[in-house]
Amino acid sequence: MKSFFFLLIVSVPLIFQFNVSNVFAENTINDEVEYYTPYLKKLLSPPSSETLPQILKDTKYINNVLLVKGLVEVKEHSYWNAFWTLKKSYTSAYKNHLNIKTDTANALVVGIIATTLEVIPSDYHWIRNLLGFTPPVDSPKELIKRGKNSSDSFLRFEAYTAQLLLNAFIYKNQDKVNKLAKEYAQLYGNYDVGKCVLAWSYFKNHEPGKAYFYVTNMSRKSNNWFGYKEYLSGASAFYAQKNTLSKNHFHNYLKKYSTDYVKSIYYQLYLMKWFNNSDEKELEKIRSNIENKGTLNLNVDKYAYSFAIQKMTPNKEIYRSRILFDAGQYNASVETLINIDSKNLNRNDKLEYNYRFARSKHALKDTSLAIKYYLNVLELADDKPKEYYPANSALNLGKLYEGKGDLTNAKIFYNKAKSFPKHTYKNSIDSEAKRRLNTL
Numbered sequence: 001m002k003s004f005f006f007l008l009i010v011s012v013p014l015i016f017q018f019n020v021s022n023v024f025a026e027n028t029i030n031d032e033v034e035y036y037t038p039y040l041k042k043l044l045s046p047p048s049s050e051t052l053p054q055i056l057k058d059t060k061y062i063n064n065v066l067l068v069k070g071l072v073e074v075k076e077h078s079y080w081n082a083f084w085t086l087k088k089s090y091t092s093a094y095k096n097h098l099n100i101k102t103d104t105a106n107a108l109v110v111g112i113i114a115t116t117l118e119v120i121p122s123d124y125h126w127i128r129n130l131l132g133f134t135p136p137v138d139s140p141k142e143l144i145k146r147g148k149n150s151s152d153s154f155l156r157f158e159a160y161t162a163q164l165l166l167n168a169f170i171y172k173n174q175d176k177v178n179k180l181a182k183e184y185a186q187l188y189g190n191y192d193v194g195k196c197v198l199a200w201s202y203f204k205n206h207e208p209g210k211a212y213f214y215v216t217n218m219s220r221k222s223n224n225w226f227g228y229k230e231y232l233s234g235a236s237a238f239y240a241q242k243n244t245l246s247k248n249h250f251h252n253y254l255k256k257y258s259t260d261y262v263k264s265i266y267y268q269l270y271l272m273k274w275f276n277n278s279d280e281k282e283l284e285k286i287r288s289n290i291e292n293k294g295t296l297n298l299n300v301d302k303y304a305y306s307f308a309i310q311k312m313t314p315n316k317e318i319y320r321s322r323i324l325f326d327a328g329q330y331n332a333s334v335e336t337l338i339n340i341d342s343k344n345l346n347r348n349d350k351l352e353y354n355y356r357f358a359r360s361k362h363a364l365k366d367t368s369l370a371i372k373y374y375l376n377v378l379e380l381a382d383d384k385p386k387e388y389y390p391a392n393s394a395l396n397l398g399k400l401y402e403g404k405g406d407l408t409n410a411k412i413f414y415n416k417a418k419s420f421p422k423h424t425y426k427n428s429i430d431s432e433a434k435r436r437l438n439t440l
Contacts, residue, residue, distance in 0.1 A: 037225045042072045044196070045227025046260040047297075063093040063109050070113075077297070086113055104150045108158055111143030115166065141166060160184055161197055168201040170432075174363070177205045189214075192222040199232055206328035206363075208239035231261045238268045239327040246272070260301070262294025267304035275320060303424060315340075315349045321356045325363070333360040348387075351380045355389040362396060371400055384421050391420040391429045398436060407440050414440075 038052055052072065055065050066089035073082035093109035100106075144166065147159025164180045167173050181201055188194030199215035202208070215232050223229060234249030250265045266289040273283055290308035294301055317340050324333040337357050345353055358373030374393040381390035398413035417433040420426070 039068050039072070040225035041227065043068075043075060044225060046257045047076065063089045063096075063106060067109055067113065089113065104147050104152065104155050107143045108147045108155065108162070111140040112162060114140035115144070115170070157188060160187060164201055165197060168204045172204075174205055177201060178207075181205070181210075192218045192226075196222070196226060199236070203232065203236055203239075206326060208236040208327055212236035212240055212242070212245075227257065228261065230256075231265065234265065235268065238272070239323070241327070243272050258293065259295045260298055263290050263296070263301040263304040263308075264294075264298070266290040266293065267307055270308075271319075271323065274316065275323075299425070306424065312348075315345065315352070318349060318352050318356060321360070322352075325356065325360055330360045330363045334364070347380065351377060351385075351387065351389055354380065355393060358393060358396070362400070367400055367404070371397060374400075378416075386423065388423040388425045388429065391417050391423055392425065394420075395429050395433055398433065402436070402440070411437065411440060 038050065041048070041050070042052065052069065055062065055069065066085050070082045070085035070089060073079070073085060089109060090113045093106040093113075096103055096106040097110050141163075144159055144162045147155050148163065150156050150159065160180075161184075164177070164184050167180060168177045181198060184194070184201075185198055189198060195214040195218045199211045199218075201211075202214065203211035212233065215229060215236060218226065218229065230249045230253035234246045234253060237243075237246035237249060247269070250269060254262065254265060266286055270283060270286040270290065273286060287308045290304050296302050296305060317336055321333040321336040324330075324336060333356065337353060337360070340353065342350065342353050354373045354376040358370050358377065361373060362370035374397045377389055377393040378397075385391075394413045394417035398410045398417060401407075401413060402410035414433040414437045418430050423429075
């Protein structure tokens with residue numbers, strides 16, 4: 001899902017740049033949203049048959065317009081068209097950037113596209129290579145960061161937004177996200193698009209309570225372009241353990257949409273019932289909905305589907321610890337695991353038990369125990385594990401050793417992370433491992 005979430009890094013701010021020189025003068029961003037609703041709706045709502053406005057050659061900020069068009073095409077899995085569109089946008093912006101080093105607008109476009117290409121699924125790199133599209137930028141995120149010092153108020157907004165979401169969804173630095181989000185809230189927390197950015201960022205940062213606050217405080221006008229709003233509200237409430245609120249938001253979403261996030265919604269509804277020891281017939285009905293309703297366009301829906309069709313029911317308490325971890329309740333996750341008699345677990349449950357323990361200890365900055373349990377995962381895994389736990393354990397071991405300054409072991413485990421055959425998150429884990437190797 002990483003490539004989809006990364007769309008948020010650029011889509012929200014860029015669509016306002018087409019013909020607005022200073023959106024923070026007398027008019028607010030909210031005043032401009034209605035004009036740009038077609039773009040916002042395409043990027044932040046389930047698929048629809050609505051078409052985008054035609055792009056004219058004399059369109060102001062055409063490189064930005066083309067970038068947004070390319071992002072829409074990425075979301076719609078039209079990767080061939082997306083690469084052509086992004087290449088056209090990038091080539092022009094990069095040329096302008098070289099000619100005028102102080103041109104922050106084009107520098108941001110260059111930085112954003114180059115960073116986007118780093119997270120495009122490896123299955124589609126052949127298209128990029130065929131087009132000869134390899135941006136010659138060593139540090140694209142520095143181009144984004146530079147925009148924060150721009151004299152143009154809009155470009156500052158664009159840069160702050162990109163930096164926050166980049167850290168939340170790609171680099172996943174929780175402490176940094178918290179710091180950036182607080183700063184961002186002071187600057188842009190009163191705007192609907194700012195609240196949208198903060199909600200997604202806090203949700204990804206395992207802070208569902210804050211995510212729920214921002215998404216549910218958006219105005220009704222945002223419903224015109226934020227189709228995923230009720231899903232994000234429901235998911236945030238679920239992880240914040242507000243099940244009644246979560247169900248209400250999910251039911252509102254299901255009344256209107258039948259594609260994106262539907263399987264994920266039924267999966268979360270299933271977990272609510274399962275954790276409360278509901279009747280097996282009731283659980284089976286929801287499991288059937290996961291299998292048969294919705295689509296498989298998003299990774300969260302793919303995961304929900306794989307959960308529903310698995311033959312063996314997972315260990316409930318281990319799974320509960322996972323949900324607590326995703327909710328940012330790391331100590332509670334550890335306590336849940338401690339109460340499990342790990343000696344009597346089967347091999348697969350032991351694998352996940354050690355993985356969940358490692359993840360929570362990692363989040364709590366208990367490096368020694370995190371490394372111990374990640375290594376346990378790798379020892380328990382076979383050569384071709386079906387789960388992503390070994391691959392992500394290797395990736396996280398690389399991060400921990402890199403943080404300790406042990407670059408030799410960091411390289412070993414980053415390469416190990418890439419070596420595992422196909423699993424649920426292979427594209428994203430491989431991409432991050434490669435990116436981190438390139439920075440060592």
